[in-house]
Amino acid sequence: MRADTEQDILKTELWWTALVTAVVTAIMLAIIYAGLVHHINPPSNIETVDPKTLHLTGEFTEGNLGTRVDGSQITSRIVATQFAFQPQCIVMPANRTVTLRFATPDVIHGILVTGTNVNTMIIPGYVSQVHTVFTKTGDLLMPCHEFCGLGHSQMWATVRVVPEDEFKPGPDGRVTCDAR
Amino acid sequence: MTHARRLTLAHLWVAFAAFAIAAVLGVWQMWARSPLPAPYLTAQAYFTSVTAHGVSMAYVLTTFMVMGFGYYVAETTLGRPLPYPRLAWLGFALGILGTLMAAATIFAGNATVLFTFYPPLTASPFFYIGLVLVVVGSWIWCGLMIVAMLDFKRVNPGTPVPLAMFATVANAVMWLWTTVGVAAELLFQVIPAAFGWNEAIDVGLSRTLFSWTLHAIVYFWLIPAYIAFYTMAPQAAGGRLYSDTMGRLTFILFLIYSLPVGMHHLFMDPQQSSAFKFLQMSFTALVAAPTLLTVFTISASMEIAGRLRGGKGYFGWIAALPWDRPMVLATGMAFFMLWFGGGGGLINMSFGMNAMVHNTSWVTAHFHLIFGGTVVIMYFAIAYAIWPTLTGRQPASLRHQRLQLWLWFIGMMVMTLPWHYLGLQGQWRRVATFNYADPVIAGWGPWVIVSFAGGIILLASALLFVWNLLEFHRDRAVVAPEHPPIYALAVHPPNRVPAALNGFALWNVLVLVLMIAAYGYPIAQFFIIDAPEAIVHRVTGGG
Amino acid sequence: MALAPHPNYSAQVPPRVDDAVDDVALERVMREVPSGALALSLLTVGLLLLAWFLMYAFVFLPRGMVG
Numbered sequence: 001m002r003a004d005t006e007q008d009i010l011k012t013e014l015w016w017t018a019l020v021t022a023v024v025t026a027i028m029l030a031i032i033y034a035g036l037v038h039h040i041n042p043p044s045n046i047e048t049v050d051p052k053t054l055h056l057t058g059e060f061t062e063g064n065l066g067t068r069v070d071g072s073q074i075t076s077r078i079v080a081t082q083f084a085f086q087p088q089c090i091v092m093p094a095n096r097t098v099t100l101r102f103a104t105p106d107v108i109h110g111i112l113v114t115g116t117n118v119n120t121m122i123i124p125g126y127v128s129q130v131h132t133v134f135t136k137t138g139d140l141l142m143p144c145h146e147f148c149g150l151g152h153s154q155m156w157a158t159v160r161v162v163p164e165d166e167f168k169p170g171p172d173g174r175v176t177c178d179a180r
Numbered sequence: 181m182t183h184a185r186r187l188t189l190a191h192l193w194v195a196f197a198a199f200a201i202a203a204v205l206g207v208w209q210m211w212a213r214s215p216l217p218a219p220y221l222t223a224q225a226y227f228t229s230v231t232a233h234g235v236s237m238a239y240v241l242t243t244f245m246v247m248g249f250g251y252y253v254a255e256t257t258l259g260r261p262l263p264y265p266r267l268a269w270l271g272f273a274l275g276i277l278g279t280l281m282a283a284a285t286i287f288a289g290n291a292t293v294l295f296t297f298y299p300p301l302t303a304s305p306f307f308y309i310g311l312v313l314v315v316v317g318s319w320i321w322c323g324l325m326i327v328a329m330l331d332f333k334r335v336n337p338g339t340p341v342p343l344a345m346f347a348t349v350a351n352a353v354m355w356l357w358t359t360v361g362v363a364a365e366l367l368f369q370v371i372p373a374a375f376g377w378n379e380a381i382d383v384g385l386s387r388t389l390f391s392w393t394l395h396a397i398v399y400f401w402l403i404p405a406y407i408a409f410y411t412m413a414p415q416a417a418g419g420r421l422y423s424d425t426m427g428r429l430t431f432i433l434f435l436i437y438s439l440p441v442g443m444h445h446l447f448m449d450p451q452q453s454s455a456f457k458f459l460q461m462s463f464t465a466l467v468a469a470p471t472l473l474t475v476f477t478i479s480a481s482m483e484i485a486g487r488l489r490g491g492k493g494y495f496g497w498i499a500a501l502p503w504d505r506p507m508v509l510a511t512g513m514a515f516f517m518l519w520f521g522g523g524g525g526l527i528n529m530s531f532g533m534n535a536m537v538h539n540t541s542w543v544t545a546h547f548h549l550i551f552g553g554t555v556v557i558m559y560f561a562i563a564y565a566i567w568p569t570l571t572g573r574q575p576a577s578l579r580h581q582r583l584q585l586w587l588w589f590i591g592m593m594v595m596t597l598p599w600h601y602l603g604l605q606g607q608w609r610r611v612a613t614f615n616y617a618d619p620v621i622a623g624w625g626p627w628v629i630v631s632f633a634g635g636i637i638l639l640a641s642a643l644l645f646v647w648n649l650l651e652f653h654r655d656r657a658v659v660a661p662e663h664p665p666i667y668a669l670a671v672h673p674p675n676r677v678p679a680a681l682n683g684f685a686l687w688n689v690l691v692l693v694l695m696i697a698a699y700g701y702p703i704a705q706f707f708i709i710d711a712p713e714a715i716v717h718r719v720t721g722g723g
Numbered sequence: 724m725a726l727a728p729h730p731n732y733s734a735q736v737p738p739r740v741d742d743a744v745d746d747v748a749l750e751r752v753m754r755e756v757p758s759g760a761l762a763l764s765l766l767t768v769g770l771l772l773l774a775w776f777l778m779y780a781f782v783f784l785p786r787g788m789v790g
């Protein structure tokens with residue numbers, strides 16, 4: 001490689017730039033692959049809900065929370081408030097596609113489920129929705145992971161993943177932690 | 181001492197005083213989160229402390245460092261007196277006033293909202309007004325840097341603006357763009373809510389506006405470190421900068437690509453679409469380019485120095501470098517930490533992969549490594565390099581400076597490697613106490629204690645740093661040479677450079693276009709979909 | 724207050740053209756530069772890419788589908 005002039009040096013730098021571009025492109029392709037083939041994408045449903053009336057009408061009223069089976073759909077609805085989840089424990093079957101739906105009447109919260117890719121912010125005004133398949137059975141920790149006030153450190157819930165054959169909805173299609 | 185020197189000294193002392201206080205708080209936080217019983221621990225105390233730590237480190241240390249170093253660079257590279265020094269002091273005064281206002285509200289317990297202050301949690305209005313004053317002070321700095329460069333160009337037509345100044349002005353221009361997002365959020369949404377004029381607030385909009393600022397602000401903090409890499413480290417090592425042109429291009433790329441990428445902080449948010457998240461992720465991938473270019477250009481510059489000192493072969497030049505000089509040592513450590521911190525960053529920005537780490541200790545580890553590590557260790561090196569020219573004195577031996585850098589480097593690695601691991605296990609951020617009785621959490625305890633030990637080493641380093649700065653002011657220190665060479669020459673020093681590499685007019689147009697593409701609809705959508713508002717929750721009153 | 728410029732500052736106007744570097748020596752080492760820098764950057768960026776893919780394949784993908 002020559003370095004007699006600045007132009008010579010820039011030629012070398014151009015080769016390096018090409019290599020850097022290749023590295024970044026490889027990463028981008030892997031990300032697209034994970035999104036399209038493995039269906040790992042950020043939660044982005046832009047679905048609004050009014051925080052002021054959340055608990056009064058509609059999907060997130062108290063009687064409708066927790067896990068419910070509706071045909072082949074398994075959905076769990078959870079409300080995040082300062083400083084607790086409602087319900088504090090949800091039951092989910094292993095190896096089935098399930099849907100988690102979250103909303104909050106007050107401030108920003110967020111959740112993750114330890115050891116999985118389940119992760120979303122919970123923003124007042126929006127429903128956060130995550131589809132996933134739990135593969136390991138047992139009690140997983142689901143903490144609130146965004147600062148929501150002084151009680152934030154005490155805010156967590158449990159995701160109880162049970163083997164598929166132990167997942168038995170009641171006549172109303174509901175499954176709760178207490179019932180087990 | 182000239183005006184600019186006095187300004188620099190004043191700004192840097194404020195920066196490092198805030199840093200030292202925040203370091204003490206940081207160690208106490210590590211203690212609180214560990215299984216060991218910490219004193220004074222309540223939720224109120226913890227979140228007061230984290231707010232103070234975040235604000236001091238992210239806003240006070242950085243802003244005053246950038247400003248103080250900018251005044252120094254302007255005077256020393258342009259060889260002209262600083263324009264309007266009185267305005268510069270006004271900016272300083274606004275910064276001090278704002279800092280004191282914010283600090284008073286935080287320590288009174290009226291601003292436990294953390295340095296990101298996500299609404300609808302709202303603090304006392306004086307917290308936000310304090311932050312706004314600091315930003316307004318920094319805007320004055322931006323204006324002065326731009327004027328200083330234009331004056332220089334007028335008097336020296338055709339002469340390239342020296343690289344260190346070119347980079348400083350790139351940062352000033354970028355900062356003006358950067359602060360638009362948070363300024364809009366504060367002035368139109370948060371401050372009216374804090375005063376009680378509004379009872380509801382559009383949180384999706386406020387998060388989107390904050391994200392506008394959130395990525396570019398880290399480049400605002402970072403650019404002094406890059407200025408040191410390009411213009412100071414090659415000189416300290418006894419070499420030359422491999423390419424002046426690449427330096428200019430790097431800082432231009434930072435200006436362009438650090439702005440339309442902030443939505444990578446909103447990957448896990450429900451109020452933005454995958455399409456715009458993906459678009460901004462793609463731009464984020466592009467912003468990796470200037471850093472990877474820097475890795476090569478600076479390696480080549482150091483290689484020149486190492487070979488001039490007799491280093492041979494593919495790697496022999498590394499051992500031949502003068503590692504006993506603080507600037508060289510810090511540069512090596514900074515790049516080492518950049519490998520881990522940058523690698524973590526590549527994972528954070530990877531769209532769906534963000535779900536694996538979002539809001540866990542992994543993120544805390546990532547930014548402590550790259551910001552507290554790579555960037556701040558270069559702040560130390562810059563301070564050691566320029567302080568002798570500020571006080572005219574320097575310690576007889578550099579031993580304590582080297583020791584301080586080593587402690588910082590080791591402490592940072594010991595603190596952040598376990599944090600990365602814990603993040604992957606699901607340990608989440610911003611928690612005062614963990615329930616170590618929980619079987620999942622119990623296993624984390626030993627790792628938390630190791631990272632706490634790293635924090636203690638960091639505190640030792642921080643205190644030694646302040647001690648080392650005081651050494652420059654002592655009578656027993658020896659007289660420093662009056663004009664030590666600070667900035668490196670390039671292998672081929674530029675005689676003329678194209679206008680595009682000597683100013684920012686063209687690049688501003690490009691930034692505008694990219695920002696409209698990246699943020700136009702994501703902001704407009706909140707007015708189109710008529711997003712529901714959240715009820716304001718005030719934390720004022722210690723409650 | 725008029726301030727005297729600092730004539731010895733490195734990036735002075737006109738730019739400083741001398742430093743401790745000897746031109747002949749520089750020309751000699753520039754025949755080898757940047758072979759070492761390329762080796763080092765290739766190694767570190769290669770390891771970086773490797774580390775990313777290890778995390779991707781062995782931690783991220785096994786954690787399963789979400790979206």
Ligand code: HEM
Nearest residue numbers: 203206207209210234237294295552609610611635638639
């Ligand atoms: C003595 C060295 C340091 C220690 C022991 C330390 C420790 C900590 C701890 C324990 C937290 C809180 C983590 C949590 O609750 O999730 C934290 C947060 C933070 N630190 Fe540090 N830190 C140190 C130095 C630094 C430096 C040098 C910087 C940057 C210049 C920095 C910037 C931050 C920021 C921005 C936060 C985030 C605050 C938030 O989550 O709101 N820290 N640090």
Ligand SMILES: [Cu+2]
Nearest residue numbers: 144146148152
């Ligand atoms: Cu919370």
Ligand SMILES: [Cu+2]
Nearest residue numbers: 394395444445
């Ligand atoms: Cu960012």
